[in-house]
Amino acid sequence: PNIEMDEETFLINRERAVDYLNSLDKVYVNDQLLNWNPSHQIKVRIITARAYHSLFMYNMCIRPTPEELENFGTPDFTIYNAGQFPCNRYTHYMTSPTSVDINLKRKEMVILGTQYAGEMKKGLFSVMHFLMPKIGVLSLHSGCNMGRGGDVAVFFGLSGTGKTTLSTDPNRYLIGDDEHCWSDDGIANIEGGCYAKCIDLSREKEPDIWNAIKFGTVLENIVFDEHTRVVDYCDKNITENTRASYPIEFIPNARIPCVGPHPKNIILLACDAFGVLPPVSKLTEAQTMYHFISGYSALVAGTEFGVKEPQATFSACYGAAFIMMHPAKYASMLAEKMQKHGANAWLVNTGWSGGSYGVGKRMKLSYTRKIIDSIHNGSLLKAQYTQTPVFGLYIPDQVEGVPSSILHPESVWPNPKHYKDTLDKLAGLFRKNFENFMDYKIGGQDKLTQEILAAGPVNN
Numbered sequence: 001p002n003i004e005m006d007e008e009t010f011l012i013n014r015e016r017a018v019d020y021l022n023s024l025d026k027v028y029v030n031d032q033l034l035n036w037n038p039s040h041q042i043k044v045r046i047i048t049a050r051a052y053h054s055l056f057m058y059n060m061c062i063r064p065t066p067e068e069l070e071n072f073g074t075p076d077f078t079i080y081n082a083g084q085f086p087c088n089r090y091t092h093y094m095t096s097p098t099s100v101d102i103n104l105k106r107k108e109m110v111i112l113g114t115q116y117a118g119e120m121k122k123g124l125f126s127v128m129h130f131l132m133p134k135i136g137v138l139s140l141h142s143g144c145n146m147g148r149g150g151d152v153a154v155f156f157g158l159s160g161t162g163k164t165t166l167s168t169d170p171n172r173y174l175i176g177d178d179e180h181c182w183s184d185d186g187i188a189n190i191e192g193g194c195y196a197k198c199i200d201l202s203r204e205k206e207p208d209i210w211n212a213i214k215f216g217t218v219l220e221n222i223v224f225d226e227h228t229r230v231v232d233y234c235d236k237n238i239t240e241n242t243r244a245s246y247p248i249e250f251i252p253n254a255r256i257p258c259v260g261p262h263p264k265n266i267i268l269l270a271c272d273a274f275g276v277l278p279p280v281s282k283l284t285e286a287q288t289m290y291h292f293i294s295g296y297s298a299l300v301a302g303t304e305f306g307v308k309e310p311q312a313t314f315s316a317c318y319g320a321a322f323i324m325m326h327p328a329k330y331a332s333m334l335a336e337k338m339q340k341h342g343a344n345a346w347l348v349n350t351g352w353s354g355g356s357y358g359v360g361k362r363m364k365l366s367y368t369r370k371i372i373d374s375i376h377n378g379s380l381l382k383a384q385y386t387q388t389p390v391f392g393l394y395i396p397d398q399v400e401g402v403p404s405s406i407l408h409p410e411s412v413w414p415n416p417k418h419y420k421d422t423l424d425k426l427a428g429l430f431r432k433n434f435e436n437f438m439d440y441k442i443g444g445q446d447k448l449t450q451e452i453l454a455a456g457p458v459n460n
Contacts, residue, residue, distance in 0.1 A: 002321070005093045005101065006093075007103070007105075008092075009091060009093050009101075010103045010106075010110070012091055013087055013099055013101050013110050013112055014080065014101075014103075014110045016082070016085070016087065016112060017080040017081075017082035017085070017110045017111070017112055018080060018082075020049070020082040020084075020085040021047060021049060021080060021082055024049055027048065027049060028049075028051055029045065029054075030047075030054055030058055030061070031043070031044075031064060031069060031072045031075065032045075032058070032062060032064065033061060033063075033064055033068070033192075034128060035062075035128070035188055035190050036062060036258040037183060039183070039185065040132065040137055040181060040183060040188070042077060042128070042131070043073070043075045043077075044075055044077045044079065045075035045079070046061075046079045046081065046120060047078070047079065047080050047081065048081040048083075049081065049082055049084055049085075050081075050084070050115070053081055053083070053115075053117050053120065055216075056120070056121075056245050057079075057117070059192075059193040059216070059217070059218060059245045059246055059247050060121050060191050060193040060195065060245060061124075061191060061193070062191065063192055063247070077107045077108070077124070078109070079108075079109045079110075079111070079120055079123070079124075080108065080110050081111045081119075081120060082110075083113065083114050083116075083119070086098070086112060086113040087099040087112040096113070097112075097113040098112065098113035098114045099111075099112045099113060100112075100114065102123055102126060102127065104127070109123045109124075109127075111123075117220070117245070118195070121191075122321070125139075125141070125179050125190065125319075125322050126321075126322045126323075126324060128190055129322050129324045129325070129330075130324040132181055133330070133333065136183070136184070138182040138330065138333040138334060139179075139180075139181055139190070139330075140154065140156070140181070140182060140334075141156065141178070141179065141317065141318045141322060142155055142179070142180050142318070143155035143157075143163045143164060143166065143167025143168075143176065143178060144167060144174075144177075144180050144187055144189065144260070144263075145167050145168075145169055145172040145173060145174050145175055146173045146175055146260045146261075147171075147172050147376055148173075150261055151264045151265070152175070152186075152187055152260045152261055152262065152263040152264060152265075153172075153263060153265040153266075153267060153372075153376060154182075154263045154265070154267065155267045155269060156266070156267065156295075156318040157268070157269030157270070157297065157350075158295070158318055159241075160197075160271050160297070160298070161271045161350050162269055162271075162350045162365070162368065163177070163178070163269055164177045164178070164194065165206060165209075165365070166267075166350075166368065166369070166372055168194075168206070168208050168209060168251065169372075170207065172376070173253050173254070173255035173260075174194075174208075174255065175187060175188075175189050175255050175258050175259070175260050176190070176194075176248065176258050177194045177195070177196065178191065179191050182262075182263070182334075182337055185259075187260045187261070187263055188258065188259045189248070189259070191248070192247060192248055193245060193246060193247050194209075194212070194244075194246055194247075194248055194250075194251065195243055195245050196212075196244045196246075198222065198233055198242050198243060199233065199234075199236065199242050200233060201213075201233040201244075202233070205365070208251050208252065208253070209244065211250075211252070212244070212246045212250035212251055213231075213244050213246065214246075216246065216247065217245065218245040219231065220242065220243040220244075220245070221241060221243065222235070222238075223238060263341070264342070264343055264344065265343060265344055265345075265376070266288065266338060266343050266344070266345040267345075267348055267372070267375065268283070268288070268291050268292065268318075268345065268346065268347045268348065269297070269348050270296050270297050270298075270347065270348070270350070270351065271349075271350050271351040272296075272297075272298065272352060272426075273298035273311070273352060273356060273357045274352070274357075274423075275352035275354065275359075275360040275409065275422070276356075276409050276423040276426055277347070277349040277391070277409065278349060278388065278393060278409055279348065279349050279353065279363060279367065279371060279402065279406060279407060280346060280347070280348050280349070280371045280375075280380070280396065280407070281346065281347045281388075281393035281394055282345070282346055282380070282385060282393075282394045282396070283345040283347055283393070284394075284455065285338065285339065286451040286452050286455035287345075287347075287393070287455040288334070288335065288338065289328075289331040289334070289335050289452045289455070290434070290452050290453075290455040291347055292317060292318070293316055293317065293327045293328060293331045293437055293452070294314055294316070294430060294434060294456075295314055295315040295316050295319075295320065296312070296313070296430065296433075297313060297315070297351075298311060298312055298357075314429075314433040316437075317330045326437075327437060328437060328449075344381065346375055347393065348372070350363055350365075353406050353412055354406075354412040354414075355418075356422060360413075363406075366401075367402045367406070370399060370401035370402050371399055371402060374400060379400065380396055380399065383396035383397060384397045384398070385397070386408070388408075390424065390457050390458060390459075391423075391427065391457045392455070392457070395407055395408060424459075426457075427457035427459075431456060431457065434453070434456055438453065
């Protein structure tokens, strides 16, 4: 969780970082932009000690034109990245040599004791989660793409759920793979780059991401041959969480500028390690808010340090580490925009089928793509639906190109009792997690709060 600190401690760390940067022969300064919607754009200045960090943020932010750079002026936010230099562990609030500090009043971020480039990306995303809702703009941890006819889909999901893979679709325009804003003007990417997982990457499975890895791309945690410089994307010796950072223009079908009309489909991705959630289900408005606030998935081996087996996890709004307000605030904004613009919501399980992890099998990517295609082309709206017990989800009886048997999870479990017990177990975890949010009233409306609670799983 994020920890509050006082102004004095921030200034101590800030001075330590600035002193370190001033001691170097060379520092790297990047002036960049956030949010492709000009009405809500933020100017950021990133000062780093390492060229790697500078190139990473050059890739990930929106790169100004020469004219915009000439007239850049005073930045709205500044990052001092002195990650090679530790903080003083004896400073108040410090518990290790690492500290990542944000001061919203001073509009500054200070990094000490960590060289993970993602701290800058996610720190700025947290800032957007604070600034944007204050002007009626919903910030979203999501992927986003658009069909040839202008239909926009938003993908929510934690690491390992397939958010980047499914939003990078060769048949659709890519608006962005990770961070977006939904305003009265429509959807807009916050970033100017992509941060894709590349473990087991191949040209056949993900050609767009494969082809995006070229000069200018930053590869993290990968293993390569020192003589030929050929990367082995299957090597997991360092970690399974290998990454590629590249400008969004490296994707041939990226939509530039990265904006689109109001979304038609909201897709919540879950990697269900228990294997009891259906491959796809249509959500009511209340269910959408419940599952958005819950942010369920699994910590899959390789996406989080120290995780060897998938574990159930909940991350509010699919980005608990970044949000600055109560999750229900973002959920109510999402529901309001969906209602206003007629968007549909879906829960898609990219995890296990036919049993839990170790017994069942991971859902085939080809099946998931067929499901997503059916959402995009509108055919799922015409399907017949069956409501499930416990979670009350609405499952389509047929999806083109997907075996009907797997649409109903219980039908592919070898032991019906094990399925029921596992379903009840997961429902209990959902209910326990949601206890954290039960005391919050959305806009003082008890009725809406109760509707969301009622949309969760019930005892079987």
